[in-house]
Every structure is written in C-alpha cells, then in structure tokens.
Amino acid sequence: MSVHLQIEATRGAARAGKLITPHGEVETPVFMPVGTLASVKGVSQDLLEELGVEILLSNTYHLFLRPGVETVRRMGGLHRFMSWDRAILTDSGGFQVFSLTDLRKVTEEGVAFRSHLDGSSHFLSPEKAMEAQIGLGADIIMAFDECTEYPAELARARASTELTLRWAERCKNYFEEHKSEVPWARAESAEVRTAGRTNASAPTRAGEMRPPGTRQALFGIVQGGMDTELRRESAERTIDIGFPGYAIGGLSVGEPRELTRDIVLSTLEHLPSDQPRYLMGVGTPEEIAEYARSGVDMMDCVLPTRAARHGLLFTSEGKVSIKQARYAQDENALDPACDCRVCQRYSRAYLRHLYSSNELLAQVLNTVHNLHFYLATMRTVRAWIRAGHAPAASALQM
Amino acid sequence: MSVHLQIEATRGAARAGKLITPHGEVETPVFMPVGTLASVKGVSQDLLEELGVEILLSNTYHLFLRPGVETVRRMGGLHRFMSWDRAILTDSGGFQVFSLTDLRKVTEEGVAFRSHLDGSSHFLSPEKAMEAQIGLGADIIMAFDECTEYPAELARARASTELTLRWAERCKNYFEEHKSEVPWARAESAEVRTAGRTNASAPTRAGEMRPPGTRQALFGIVQGGMDTELRRESAERTIDIGFPGYAIGGLSVGEPRELTRDIVLSTLEHLPSDQPRYLMGVGTPEEIAEYARSGVDMMDCVLPTRAARHGLLFTSEGKVSIKQARYAQDENALDPACDCRVCQRYSRAYLRHLYSSNELLAQVLNTVHNLHFYLATMRTVRAWIRAGHAPAASALQM
Numbered sequence: 001m002s003v004h005l006q007i008e009a010t011r012g013a014a015r016a017g018k019l020i021t022p023h024g025e026v027e028t029p030v031f032m033p034v035g036t037l038a039s040v041k042g043v044s045q046d047l048l049e050e051l052g053v054e055i056l057l058s059n060t061y062h063l064f065l066r067p068g069v070e071t072v073r074r075m076g077g078l079h080r081f082m083s084w085d086r087a088i089l090t091d092s093g094g095f096q097v098f099s100l101t102d103l104r105k106v107t108e109e110g111v112a113f114r115s116h117l118d119g120s121s122h123f124l125s126p127e128k129a130m131e132a133q134i135g136l137g138a139d140i141i142m143a144f145d146e147c148t149e150y151p152a153e154l155a156r157a158r159a160s161t162e163l164t165l166r167w168a169e170r171c172k173n174y175f176e177e178h179k180s181e182v183p184w185a186r187a188e189s190a191e192v193r194t195a196g197r198t199n200a201s202a203p204t205r206a207g208e209m210r211p212p213g214t215r216q217a218l219f220g221i222v223q224g225g226m227d228t229e230l231r232r233e234s235a236e237r238t239i240d241i242g243f244p245g246y247a248i249g250g251l252s253v254g255e256p257r258e259l260t261r262d263i264v265l266s267t268l269e270h271l272p273s274d275q276p277r278y279l280m281g282v283g284t285p286e287e288i289a290e291y292a293r294s295g296v297d298m299m300d301c302v303l304p305t306r307a308a309r310h311g312l313l314f315t316s317e318g319k320v321s322i323k324q325a326r327y328a329q330d331e332n333a334l335d336p337a338c339d340c341r342v343c344q345r346y347s348r349a350y351l352r353h354l355y356s357s358n359e360l361l362a363q364v365l366n367t368v369h370n371l372h373f374y375l376a377t378m379r380t381v382r383a384w385i386r387a388g389h390a391p392a393a394s395a396l397q398m
Numbered sequence: 399m400s401v402h403l404q405i406e407a408t409r410g411a412a413r414a415g416k417l418i419t420p421h422g423e424v425e426t427p428v429f430m431p432v433g434t435l436a437s438v439k440g441v442s443q444d445l446l447e448e449l450g451v452e453i454l455l456s457n458t459y460h461l462f463l464r465p466g467v468e469t470v471r472r473m474g475g476l477h478r479f480m481s482w483d484r485a486i487l488t489d490s491g492g493f494q495v496f497s498l499t500d501l502r503k504v505t506e507e508g509v510a511f512r513s514h515l516d517g518s519s520h521f522l523s524p525e526k527a528m529e530a531q532i533g534l535g536a537d538i539i540m541a542f543d544e545c546t547e548y549p550a551e552l553a554r555a556r557a558s559t560e561l562t563l564r565w566a567e568r569c570k571n572y573f574e575e576h577k578s579e580v581p582w583a584r585a586e587s588a589e590v591r592t593a594g595r596t597n598a599s600a601p602t603r604a605g606e607m608r609p610p611g612t613r614q615a616l617f618g619i620v621q622g623g624m625d626t627e628l629r630r631e632s633a634e635r636t637i638d639i640g641f642p643g644y645a646i647g648g649l650s651v652g653e654p655r656e657l658t659r660d661i662v663l664s665t666l667e668h669l670p671s672d673q674p675r676y677l678m679g680v681g682t683p684e685e686i687a688e689y690a691r692s693g694v695d696m697m698d699c700v701l702p703t704r705a706a707r708h709g710l711l712f713t714s715e716g717k718v719s720i721k722q723a724r725y726a727q728d729e730n731a732l733d734p735a736c737d738c739r740v741c742q743r744y745s746r747a748y749l750r751h752l753y754s755s756n757e758l759l760a761q762v763l764n765t766v767h768n769l770h771f772y773l774a775t776m777r778t779v780r781a782w783i784r785a786g787h788a789p790a791a792s793a794l795q796m
Contacts, residue, residue, distance in 0.1 A: 082748055
C-alpha cells in the first residue's frame with residue numbers, strides 16, 4: 001500500500017482526514033513548511049516536532065547541488081540524513097530549474113541548466129528527476145513537469161502541457177521500475193542511529209513507523225497555464241496515466257491572485273475526490289484557509305519562513321513589520337492571541353531589538369512564530385470541517 | 399545582602415560553591431556565555447535554560463548603542479527585556495571602548511568614542527558607566543576601568559593602573575549613591591508579564607526570586623599590565639576601596655598564553671579567599687578548567703559561541719572543523735561522548751552540510767554544542783573539587 005488519503009469528515013467541498021505515509025500519518029488539510037536544503041532555516045527538528053509539523057517539503061534541485069543526491073542516498077536517505085522521522089515530500093526540481101530563465105535549455109529529453117551557485121552544468125530529465133527523488137527517499141515525490149511561464153499564449157501553454165504529459169508518463173515508467181531502490185526500503189531491517197532522547201516526540205528507530213510493504217508515492221502534476229479548458233484536459237489525461245495523488249502546479253508564477261483562485265477552483269473539480277490534492281506554492285494565511293475549505297488537502301509555501309527572515313510576521317490582528325520603531329518599547333506579546341513559545345515569552349520590543357540588531361535569534365524566533373501561525377490556521381480549518389458533518393458514503397465517492 | 403559566594407568545598411586552591419544573586423543561585427566555578435546584545439547569538443532563552451546556563455554576560459557598550467540603556471530601563475531592565483529570570487553580569491563597556499583604538503580619546507574624566515556602527519559620538523566615564531549598568535539592571539556590574547594595551551612600558555602600565563584605581567573609587571561612590579535605582583527594585587512589587595509556559599524551567603514572575611533587600615553588586619577590576627608587582631599593588635589597593643567581588647582584567651589582549659597564566663596565578667594570590675574571583679575574557683576549554691582548578695570562580699569568553707559560528711567545534715576528542723570534506727559522509731555524532739541535543743540527534747555529515755550550505759541552523763546547532771561542551775567542562779571541574787575534601791574553616795579563611 002502506497003501513500004493514501006483517509007477522509008474522515010467533509011464539509012461542502014472540503015475534507016479532513018489523514019494522509020497515510022511510510023513515515024507516519026499527517027492530519028489534512030495540511031500546510032507543509034519548506035526545508036529547502038534539508039533544514040527549515042533556523043529551526044531545529046526538535047522545534048519542528050514541537051510545533052506539530054507532520055510533513056516537510058524539501059527541494060530536489062537544491063539538494064541535487066548540495067550535498068548531492070548520492071551523499072544523501074548513502075546516508076540512508078533524507079529522513080536519516082536530517083534526522084527527521086516524520087513524512088517528507090520532495091518537489092521534482094522542475095520549478096527551480098524553470099526559474100533559472102537564462103541558465104536553462106529545454107528539449108524533449110529534459111532540461112540542461114547551470115547551477116545558480118557556481119555555473120556548473122547539469123541535466124535533469126524525467127528519469128533523472130525520478131532517480132534523484134528515489135535516492136533522496138521522500139515519502140511523496142513529484143513528477144518532473146514544465147512549469148509554464150506567465151503570461152503564455154494558448155498555443156505555447158498547450159505545447160508545454162503536452163510536454164508535461166509526455167514527461168509524466170516517462171516519470172511513471174521509471175518510477176515503477178525503480179521504486180524498490182528507495183534507501184529506507186533497504187535500511188528498514190538495519191540498525192539505524194537515531195536519537196537517544198527521552199521526550200515523547202523523539203524520533204523512533206527508522207523502520208518502526210513503516211509497515212511492511214509501504215513505499216514512496218509518485219504524484220502527478222496538472223499544468224495547463226491559465227486556461228481552464230486546458231487545465232481540465234491536463235487533469236483528465238494525468239489521471240489517465242494514473243497516480244496516487246495529484247498536484248496543481250504552474251501557479252504563483254506572477255499571475256493576479258484572482259486568476260490563481262479561478263484556476264485552482266476550476267481544476268479541483270476535475271481531480272478524484274478520493275485521492276490527495278496538493279496545491280503547490282500557495283499562499284497567504286487567508287489563501288491557504290480558503291483553498292483548504294475548497295477541497296485542497298496539501299499546500300506548501302516559502303512565505304511564512306521567508307517573510308519571517310525579513311521581519312514580516314503574521315498575527316491574529318494582521319501583519320506586523322517588526323522592524324518598525326513603533327514597537328521599540330512595546331511590552332506586549334507579538335500576537336496576544338497566540339500560544340507559541342515566542343508570543344508566550346518575548347515582547348515586541350525585544351523582537352524588534354533582535355531584528356534591528358541583525359541578531360540571529362530574530363530569524364529563529366520570527367520563523368517559529370510564523371510557522372506556528374500557519375499550522376494553527378490549518379488546525380482551525382480542520383476543526384471547522386470536522387464540526388460540519390460526518391462523511392456520507394456519497395461524499396467519499398462524489 | 400548583596401551578591402556573595404558560598405563556598406561549599408575546596409581542593410587545593412580551587413573552590414566549589416554557590417554564587418548567591420538576586421536572580422538565583424549559580425553553581426561555581428562557572429562559565430558565563432556571552433549574550434552581547436541581550437541574546438546569545440542564535441540560541442533562545444528556553445534552550446539556554448535547558449543547557450543549564452545560570453548566569454549570562456551582556457555587554458554594556460553594545461546595549462548602550464542598541465537598543466539604548468533608556469529603552470532597556472523603561473522595559474524593566476535586562477532580565478525582563480530579554481525574558482531571562484536567571485542571573486546576568488554586565489561588563490562596564492571599558493574593554494569594548496578601548497578596543498576602538500582609533501575611535502576613542504581617554505582623559506581623566508572618561509573616554510570619548512565614536513560608535514563602530516555609525517560613527518556617532520559618545521562619552522563614557524565611571525559615573526556614566528555606572529548609570530548605564532544600573533539602568534540595565536544586571537545582578538553583577540563591573541567597574542569602569544582602563545584596559546592597558548599590550549605591550550606597554552612599565553611607566554605606562556603604572557599610569558594606566560593608577561587611572562583605573564581613581565576610576566574605581568568614582569564608580570563605587572556613584573554606585574553607592576544610586577544603587578537603589580535599579581529597575582527591578584521598583585518592579586519587584588509590580589505585576590510583570592512573563593511566560594505562561596508550563597515546563598519546570600520556565601521563568602517565574604520577576605520578583606519571586608529576589609529576596610527582600612537583595613541588590614546589584616559592583617565588582618572591582620584588577621589591572622596592572624603584565625607586571626606581577628604592579629598587579630599585586632592593583633589588587634591590594636582595589637581591595638582597599640572595597641568591593642563584594644574582584645575581577646582580573648587586562649588579559650587576553652594579545653600576550654602569549656604562558657604570560658596570561660603567570661599573571662592570573664600570581665594575581666589570584668592577592669585576592670580575598672572568601673569573595674568571588676572573576677577572570678575576564680578567558681579562554682579555551684583547557685584554560686577554563688585549569689583556572690577553575692587554580693581558584694577562579696567565574697569566567698566568560700566569546701570563544702565557544704564565536705568559534706561555533708565559524709564551524710569550529712570543541713569535542714572530547716579535540717577540535718573539529720566541521721567544514722572539512724572528510725565529514726561529508728560521516729554518520730557519527732559530532733562528539734560520541736557528548737549528551738547534548740545536537741550530538742544525540744545529528745550526524746557530522748548533516749552538520750557539515752548545514753555549515754557548507756550557509757544554513758542558519760548550522761550556527762544554532764554549533765553554538766548549542768559548544769556551549770554544552772563548556773558548561774560540561776565546568777561541571778566536571780566542580781565535581782572534581784567536590785570529590786576532594788570538605789571545606790575546613792581554615793580553607794575558607796586561607
């Protein structure tokens with residue numbers, strides 16, 4: 001049995017349940033913090049556990065360059081490398097590579113690109129992206145797609161979508177042949193060095209949370225630019241190829257937020273109701289709540305962590321730019337309604353001082369708060385869904 | 399009753415006991431981590447508590463510039479500002495100001511200097527340094543001294559030592575007149591916003607740990623350059639002025655380590671045996687252990703925290719430069735003999751990856767480990783002293 005979604009309650013189009021993965025269960029709808037280089041910047045794995053993070057996203061492109069897939073694979077995969085025994089999802093590298101506008105060349109075979117770090121030449125194809133993601137060993141891996149640029153003519157969007165569909169097929173073929181090569185499939189019976197820590201959230205030995213036969217899952221990605229008809233076709237033909245979960249990609253590429261919303265809502269209608277639906281790279285707290293209420297099960301975004309490092313904090317009273325002088329002697333908690341470690345202990349004045357003085361701790365504390373805020377937002381949505389009505393058989397098959 | 403040392407065991411010249419402060423007891427000999435700008439770079443106060451830190455050092459010069467003494471004073475003092483309810487010591491700013499070689503001018507009255515941040519003009523004198531440190535409200539504050547440069551002619555060292563002695567007298571006079579102005583003296587009966595956290599190490603309400611009548615203590619500083627006779631005279635005349643504790647200053651200014659050691663050992667002989675002895679700005683793990691065994695009660699140094707941020711880690715097997723390629727696939731803990739959170743959870747390979755990739759978490763984890771190593775070093779010395787013999791009455795008065 002691969003990764004699957006267990007729907008436990010629905011409310012309108014929304015669903016709450018559990019995503020079952022080889023590394024534990026994940027309450028959905030879920031927001032996945034981004035740990036680009038196998039680390040959520042500034043936040044230790046202990047703290048992520050304490051925050052209630054059940055699944056992290058990590059970036060194949062970045063790990064491909066540093067420390068390299070082979071290093072991670074030899075170390076037993078990402079979970080063991082970063083000492084994180086909960087679920088992980090990796091993207092395919094497609095989005096990052098396509099962001100290197102002047103450094104890449106796309107062909108039918110794949111994408112040749114130069115590293116943003118040192119200009120060195122690399123090549124990613126559907127097969128290479130699968131090989132990399134199997135080596136990293138996340139619980140959920142993503143098809144290698146072409147993220148259509150915005151704006152794009154319809155003909156260009158169609159050609160790009162067709163390429164993504166051909167690549168999806170190649171991804172699936174490679175994955176089916178090689179999925180047994182995931183590092184933790186082999187490590188399951190081996191002795192694994194993990195934490196000797198004693199608190200309840202400490203990771204257990206690798207393998208213990210992976211029932212026999214569970215394995216990595218490959219999700220497909222719907223493209224189609226900003227055309228709802230092309231999106232429908234992309235969804236249907238991706239479903240025809242057949243994946244255990246589907247993502248909506250190609251958004252947050254510069255289009256107006258209203259358009260993002262229209263495309264998301266129209267695409268959701270074409271995705272299977274009994275499988276996980278993942279909206280990539282979105283969004284603000286208001287947006288993730290809205291999309292979760294609209295039937296999205298999984299989301300990720302760098303916004304909470306990146307904004308935190310720039311002193312932009314999300315609170316129940318709106319956004320706070322902590323660098324402002326008005327907070328210099330403000331003894332109040334950042335968000336009086338928040339029960340995170342930061343709001344329980346520190347004043348706005350102290351946070352403002354840390355940020356103004358370029359203290360490392362500013363980035364740590366700001367990130368902890370913003371992540372807590374995003375996770376709490378999703379907890380609220382889940383409670384809202386569960387307060388709706390119990391799932392009817394028809395709701396599961398609608 | 400001000401700050402005082404309660405000696406509970408001695409072994410040779412070494413003593414173990416408790417430093418009693420308005421913000422709790424401190425096991426001695428103690429190493430004090432440096433929190434320059436009211437933060438130990440990258441490490442939250444929660445983690446400092448968990449590490450067992452009982453006293454922190456913070457720098458008056460840096461706080462004077464950012465966020466300014468008046469801001470901290472209005473916020474109730476440093477403890478409340480940074481939400482740290484354990485003991486704090488501030489230096490006088492003297493050492494930092496004297497490090498600004500080209501930006502300062504010394505007169506009998508004090509030191510005019512320019513900020514290293516923006517070139518703005520400031521003035522510190524014995525009285526100003528006392529006013530600042532009373533406003534910051536640390537448990538232990540330091541006399542404003544002149545740190546004699548190295549090398550220095552004997553005549554220059556004598557003139558500098560005489561200036562420090564005159565300034566020590568002015569510091570004491572100002573302090574005696576104004577010590578009731580410490581912000582927490584007034585805050586003691588007031589409601590204070592502190593943590594609503596539930597774990598055992600959470601800070602209690604400000605005031606609860608401060609028995610009535612406890613107050614800030616001003617320590618004197620022995621100078622005298624690298625001349626043992628001048629050191630003896632500086633010690634005796636500083637003791638004549640009368641302080642509840644004495645520091646050895648003016649070391650770690652570029653002199654050879656052997657010379658540091660000679661000056662420390664010879665100066666210690668002239669300090670009262672029943673009062674705290676504080677060696678400023680020293681040293682490596684081996685050095686702090688040696689000085690503690692020689693009768694020093696308190697030490698501080700930026701070495702563990704600064705080295706950590708440069709990837710230099712102290713272990714039971716010696717120093718490790720974690721950036722080295724040899725650790726890229728090393729699955730072992732950084733220090734197999736260490737029980738800190740970092741060594742319990744992460745591999746050298748992961749720490750090397752974080753450091754090589756400039757990940758924030760590298761600085762956080764490296765600092766946690768190095769601090770743990772320093773604190774564990776002092777725990778070992780304290781156990782060694784207590785395993786010696788019980789204190790005889792004569793030992794306390796030797």
